[in-house]
Amino acid sequence: MHNNNTGKSLLVLGGSGLVGMEILRQALADPHVSRVIAPTRRPLPTAVNHYAHLDNPQVDFDNLPEDADWWHCDAALCALGTTRKHAGSREAFRLVDRGYVSTCARLARRAGTRTFVLNSAVGASPRSGSFYLRVKGEVEQDLSAMDFRSLSLLRPSLLDGARPEDRPGELVGLLVSRTFKPLIPKRLRAVKATDVAAAMLQAALIAPVGRHVIESDAIARRR
Template sequence: MKKTAIILGASGLTGGLLLDQLINDERYESIKLFSRSKLEGLPNKVTQYIGDLLELEQFKSDFIGDQVFCCIGTTKAKTPNKDLYKKIDYGIPVSAAKLAKTNGIETFLVISALGANSKSSVFYNKIKGEMERDVLKQDINKTFIFQPSLIGGERKESRTLEAIGKVVFKVIQPLFFGKLKKYKITDPENMSQAMINLANSKNYSEVIINSNDIKRITKNN
């Protein structure tokens, strides 16, 4: 039986790659995108719902499918206002999980971040940790939380500090082994493929997926 996938954040780097992969995946007959603006040039199997994702409840009747892929995320530079930052990085994923639970969707995948901790004194780590905590409270049957390190690849928007960080990480990555391997740059294509692999896995039980796991899951499925 073919599936319907829901994507939030398809305009971003990882979400865009995920969308491309799902379009070419014959297991999916339908893809629903929920976003603030329309993407052009997409095939008929993709349906777009345009609106304010901070008010995700408005899409309740259309938020129906088999799997939810939540790739929503902002940055300190892009969203310096902490209240708005929390509404995006915490509010949208948690609202999506609640809708998934209400509508009987049994698979929910969300991108968080390495270092997420609801008790952290670092605001951004704390927000991600609180998001993870409250997504898990929905008790969706198959929930996978991805905690990548810095995600590689070229983004549409300029992120100067992130670009510098990627250069530095590439130089020092050979020093990352053992427990430090999880800090290696995460390839966005591996990230999106790992999400699809886990969404369709029948025997993977781990909930928290760090960057060290992502490459292995991409290869082993």
């Protein structure tokens, strides 16, 4: 449900994660945004939860409230995701990174939301030999079939930022990326989470018509 005519209403999915939290910070400070809805399993920290125009409903992603009025918004931004290690199995990983994302997108589209922005991954393809990238490609395919007026798929490389949970493998990757940056192709260099969030917010507010893929090396240039 739209708040008023002075700004846009945004649905932020995955608001407790690295990119999602940065989307929230930037969206809540943006004068073009009048309402932000961020459904999460647990309440968001007070650092963002004190804003009057933030709604933070607690939800069970296995049993989402299909008729909630907040599925209808100007744009939905999705940063939902986990890792195989944290999920515990391939099936659990697919449930989050494809199942939850596709279900949320379907409910938003059914409610009348016409713009969707996804934080995907560099190399995402349903034909990838990597299980992780194959699931990312499959969910991109799901969204592309949902008839959004504007669909933006961001494919960042390794994310550079302070995660709320430990990911030792990513820390090693970041160290290598920073040390050998001049030798690494631009599309594979680490990209700042703040830049990914800014590019996602820009895509949501501009809402370019059609399906748009934004590769990692183009994300920082959009700032």
